[in-house]
Amino acid sequence: MKGAVLTAAAVLAGCAAPTRSFDQARALPIPPLDEGELDGTTRRFELTAQSGEYEIQPGTMTPTWGFNGAWLGPTLYMRRGERIEMRVHNGVDEPTVVHWHGLHLPAAADGGPALTFDPGETWEPAWDVDQPAATCWYHPHPHEVSALHAYRGLAGGIVIADDESDALGLPQEYGVDDIPVIITDAKFTADGHLDETIDPTYGLLGDTPLVNGITQPRFEATTRRLRLRLVNGATMRFHNLSLGVPFHVIATDQSLLSAPVEVDEILLSPGERAEIIVDLAPGAQLMLRSTGIPRRGGLPKEAAQGFGFEDTFDLLEIAAPADGADPAPLPEGLSAAVDTLDGPVAERELRLNGFQINEQSMDMHRVDIVVDHAGRELWHVTNENDDWPHNFHIHNARFQVAEVKDGAIAFADGWHDTISIPPLATVSLLVEFGYYPDPTLAYMFHCHMLFHEDQGMMGQFVVVEPGQEPRLGGH
Ligand SMILES: [Cu+2]
Secondary structure, X not given: OHHHHHHHHHHHHOOOOOOOOOOOOEEOOOOOEEXXXXXXXXXXXXXXXXXXXXXXXXXEEEEEEEEXXXXXXXXXXXXXXXXXXXXXXXXXXXXXXXXXXXXOOXXXXXXXXXXXXXXXXXXXXXXXXXXXXXXXXXXXOOOOOHHHXXXXXXXXXXXXXXXXXXXXXXXXXXXXXXXXXXXXXXXXXXXXXXXXXOEOOOEOOOOEEEEOOEOOEEEEOOOOEEEEEEEEOOOOOOEEEEEEEEEXXXXXXXXXXXXXXXXXXXXXXXXXXXXXXXXXOOOOEEEEEEOOOHHHHHOXXXXXXXXXXXXXXXXEEEEOOOOOOOOOOOOOOOOOOOOXXXXXXXXXXXXXXXXXXXXXXXXXXXXXXXXXXXXXXXXXXXXXXXXXXXXXXXXXXXXXXEEEEOOOOOOOOOOEOEEEEOOOOEEEEEEXXXXXXXXXXXXXXXXXXXXXXXXXOEEEEEEOOOOOOOOHHHO
């Protein structure tokens, strides 16, 4: 009997893996929760992009950008059924724009490159939240410099809540048992500035991973169960994340799964999110680690090293409380099962190669795809490169992975808006768009390795009424 108890405890505590700890650990910063100003069912937010400096590494102040602060931004909280009115001030010295990654909204609010606004100006997008609870995020999207602006710190999390998910008994006390884990990276110059040298192949791939903006973070849990909202906000780096103990995935990019799925690791490409539940044994110490990409992500050795696919990092130390009640069993069902997938209205082929899609570079004056219906489409996305990874993000949409040919995706269940496309693989996506017809403004689809996007690996789609012609710019 005693042996059985010990075995269970050992599994919970991760005793099988050696305990790791940082030599210069600092408390994990929790970005402020910004609930905006609620007026009936309208929620108003004010965001200011600004410059400042921040102690990213212990003892060194680094010049940075952030929203409503020096570095990164607050976590925006909103609920399904609400109207959002946003005021975004550009307080930095370059034109920029903010994209609400994962949100379904009109193109005029989406924050694509055509909506870039100048220093000193204010942009006021508004939309209705009509999508399930999810972890999303916001980041800049100006033409050709999205990576640089994100790298300087213009990024933050978004929590979308709804009544159904609130009722599940999942951890939802922000900063206590419901924790944003925003993973980015940096490289530093000798004087502690962000090194903005853009490599012609690897862009701004950083060698120093950060969680919520700092190196060597440690979270002292006060509860035995944590919900971690993992956001891969890195500009180029893929992360295969593990904790040394099994954990449960409860949500992918766009919503809760139909049921929790137990895994040992989860791969997140740039832009992807997952919510996981981690149950802690009393007194346990865990390390969230980036462990290298399984099978090198299908890359040859040299390319895998270049893209950092063989790198391993300790990201976040988690200390469990010394005691506390055992967590209750997780709910068996999380969200209603996915409804039957209707046949797609249209099929498209998108071939990713180098910095281009279908042999074309991004052109803000060209419409690549017209969506003139509210139905689903099947997009077959192929990575034609054998030595480059890519991934794929569609704005104002959610998709399910219908089929994967000649490659493996670590976690394909659930609804996504961003997904890895391994070398020489074709991933078929059953896509549902937000239906907000507007012939004058485009949404983007692109590789979310932001250097690839900035180099032109992006296209535009316009959502219109049946039979309507797009006319970008309103002409
Ligand atoms: Cu790419």
